[in-house]
Amino acid sequence: MKIHCLHLCNDFSGSMVHSNLYRSLACEIDQTVFFPIRREQQVKKAKDLASSSSLELVCSRKLSPLHRVFFRRKVSYLLKDLTPLLHQEQFDLVHATTLFSDGALAFKIFKAYKIPYIITVRATDMNLFLKYRKDLYGLAREIIKNAQQLVFISEALKSSFIRHLPKLKLGQEVQDKGIVVPNGIDPFWLDNIVLKKTLDPERFNLVYIGKFNENKNVLSLIKAVSDLRDKIPNLRLDLIGGGGSEEKEVLKLVQQLDYLSYQGAIYEKDHLKDRLRSADVFIMVSKSETFGLVYIEALTQGLPVIYTKNEGVDGMFDFDIGAHANAFSVASIAQAIHQVNKNYNDLDLTKINFKRFDWKEIRKVYLEIYQKAVGSHTSVSKQ
DSSP states (O other): OOOEEEEEOTTGGGOHHHHHHHHHHTTTSEEEEEEEESSTHHHHHHHHHHTTTTOEEEEEEEOOGGGGTOHHHHHHHHHHHHHHHHHHSOOSEEEESSTTTTHHHHHHHHHHHOOOEEEEEOHHIIIIIHHHOGGGHHHHHHHHHHOSEEEESSHHHHHHHHHHTTTTTOOGGGGGGEEEOOOOOOHHHHTTOOOOOOOOTTOEEEEEEEOOSTTTTHHHHHHHHHHHTTTOTTEEEEEEEOOSTTHHHHHHHHHHOTTEEEEEOOOOHHHHHHHHHTOSEEEOOOSSOSOOHHHHHHHHTTOOEEEETTSTTTTSSSSOSEEEEOTTOHHHHHHHHHHHHHHGGGOOGGGOOGGGGOHHHHHHHHHHHHHHHHHHHHHHHHO
């Protein structure tokens, strides 16, 4: 009999990652996705994402802005919306996509219906809730203690979580519940991997892809590039993407500085592939980053990457794939750029096993996690 999994997905309509995972699992398990609604347009986008995934979608009533502050009230509100479904369907497992927003709801379901659950821990859990919501530490402790498994998207997130264990009054034994499972990338990139590149001494082109907001830290990146022009005169930065709170300021600098170029947003994969291949290094030093699929996409095109220390892909590989930097230090970002420029031809990206980022392989890992969680809970229940 197939496992029937209830996915609690706080950001289903905001990220392709969740629908890609559910799509990869569609032939193996039955799946229902519950997601909260903040804006009406989320419903249409969610239906579009689920259209080819054989998913049953269930949404909440529209959340109030007050629910951002009154966390426990929000959880009770969502549980009330879920109750008819829980009475109607027989679920074997709950998968919560965040420790707090979804994990609290999974814990409530477990207490009321005895359905085991697993948790995926994300950057917002570490950098928002554990940093600013000390009033929720007791709840977090109970969520973690009762979870069957904790999934981390990266080694950096797992390390960050372990550092938080003392403040949550949890022992090292919690580490036994943790497993690192990266997100997968689109098969297009796996089908178009290029071999090692060598640096042309006449150029050094950086490329950034993403939004222009405070978290993505593009203004600091531009300042670091400007500061390095004396040491690396042929240094250029190509910006792809846009939108966000700092877009106007970024585009103003593009007009003023001839070593910056702006490509706008690029959605066509072949075009984006060509832009990556025409660059030498991918750089994105976000202040907070759960994983960052674009780093892996850039690596498939032979580009070393410059990324944030203790975030995203940091610690994911046991060999150099570029350099990390402190997102809050322009000097650190500049140093990382200089380091990659100096050591470029010594970096060997051909050692990367890209198969670990294939959704087909990731599906196998999740199936094992699900089966273990359901089996362990069933064994305990029979005792």
